[in-house]
Amino acid sequence: MQLFDPKAPGNLIPVLNLDESEVQRQMSVCNACRYCEGFCAVFPAMTRRLEFSQADIHYLANLCHNCGACLHACQYAAPHEFGINVPKAMAKVRLDTYAEYAWPQVMGKLYRRNGLALALASGAGLALFLCLTLMVMGNLFTAMPGGNFYGIFPHNTLALMFGAVFGFSVLALTIGVRRFWRNVSPADAPRQEKTAAALEAAANVARLKYLDGGHGEGCNNADDQFTLWRRRLHHFTFYGFMLCFAATGVATLYHFLRDWSAPYPVLSLPVMLGIAGGVGLLIGPAGLLWLNLRRNPEHGDENQKPMDRGFIALLFLVSASGLALLAFRESAALGLMLAIHLGLVMAFFLTMPYSKFAHGIFRSAALLKHAIEKRQPSPINGGSD
Template identity: 60%
Template sequence: MQPLEILIRDARAVADGSSFVPPAATAENEVARILQICNACRYCEGFCAVFPAMTRRLEFGNADVHYLANLCHNCGACLHACQYAPPHEFAVNVPQAMARVRLRTYRLYAWPSAFGRLYERNGLVVSLALAAGFALFLILALALRGTLWRAAPGGSFYDVFPHRLMVGVFAPVFLFAVVALGVGVRRFWREMGPGVASAAETAEAGAAVATLKYLGGGHGDGCNNDDDRFSLARRHFHQTTFYGFLLCFLSTSVATLYHYLLGLEAPYAYMSLPALLGIAGGIGITVGTLGLGWLNLRRHPLQGDAQQKPMDLGFIAMLLFIAVSGLALAAWRASAAMPTLLALHLGAVIALFLTMPYGKFAHGPLRAAALLKWAIERRQPNCLSLADD
């Protein structure tokens, strides 16, 4: 049987749901099959970084597939432009196939691996259960002390939970998340084998991350979310969430400097830099996650992997709850409700840190690594093009 006939046979099996299973059928095999067809067509070559990176390869091993899947931003433009998309017998669906591989990479590169498998199956349930569990533990502790519903002097959080206790709990959890993410990215980077990045390559990749360049769609008009219309909504909501998160992180960093370097202890005035950064970040995350959740629920089934929805929605729900509870905490920090609000907020933050390396948050570092790999690769000679010349 000829290679093209094999591709057609496998595509028909995917399209009609028959019992035939291609040899060693995996998500990676499906992406490799699709990219072989795309490599012959090349209609979408100018859409995003995935397709020019694809044209540098004749075969697609697992390392190549993992790299290209994380380079894909799932904008959907190629699906709507493809003449071989379902219901065509080739059943070419790049966004969906790439999404399935990305889900696998979150688990494959996770450290420790067992945690990745657990979160892959129960993203929404695990996220909410962890947040509720930690919050309930803190609420019970406050109830036993008789401080669950009592205004603290000056609205000080440290009168509810001592500063040393908060640092002793959050510092190890945060460091664990950073180490786990670092190990996962290192595993991914070593598999790709991209070499050493120059300053120009690092700057290019950083700009692509900061501007979410490839969420602009194939022609810069935006993504195809639930139909053929282009929209920049996904890009804008992603940016609002991303920069809101950075503002919140910056707020915490500035507050840490205030505490340890300047000797200024919380609570800080509403017009202080830590408070302004935190409130702005909380508003950004709230707006961004509400928008992303709305788009996620409306997204066309062909645009992504249904198995990722629990993980996506779990991450979105976690960020939204942290932002809303943080804003409520800032608004009512001088009230008797502050201890309860603080327990709810801290419980969600601990849960977020623990699940960071094993869910949707991991796509950020992995995608940044893939973009850096592309910045390095695109400056190297294309051996396939030279061979054609």
């Protein structure tokens, strides 16, 4: 929300909403205490500020990995009258940022819907539509020689349909994170610093550094005991997704550069990458759903759990249906398995910019800002950290 400052006509001054005001209050208390300064990137970034603008709040909220360590260490948490709960306050603002920076803007409302129902209904609806289409075509229960699913849906048709939807999702996410970056980006830094910062941020994303609770023992989940399982299961999910993406990329290169058309043998590179990625996307989401169901409600925003679970469930179903398609590709169930898998994949692509997928993109941008910012002189304490 914004309004005009009467003392400075033409200048827009952001007005904080309730969630942002609560983060501002809590950060002011934390900035005076600083007990949690070594826990994660949020607290060193916090100490570089005496006041917290809307841009600062959006940045810090997306820098938070919701590990829960600061909540269990905090002497001002409930029942103290200050009621400090940084993970919950940050989680609420993160949802606000996803909705505010979404493109098109009207689609930001999807973040506030029941994500679980939306994800499953989208996948089921699209799969049913494709099943009915194949039934009319007479291909729903027809075996194809060698499991050739392009005999059911031509390659160019699939490439056009899914390429267009995936392209839109990438465009929407790019515009959204660009808006976020323009709002929170730090002052200009030397090119050498930006390169070093980008490498550091990429390394932190790849190894999920800040899911270690700041001490290497992991996150809190159900209680104040530490566990590394949240970090490990995120790795299964992230690298499973990347392996599946790599499998699709290699298959595309085979098709267009070498004129090798699918289906490929089980021991071929695309299939082996797909199997490894699929297994990762079974283990990771299943484990994350189990942790989510057991998570202490004080560690985050309860209203976002349907969105979290919807994204996890859709990833799991996409992987399970893909592996089932591979297992039954030479049977009469090929058409049915293909329709179910394609429906779920299409639902995943359609909802990707407006689901929990966005948190990885926004968090990566926040980590990049942090890596750049910490290489610059501190604006307080005499200009040094």
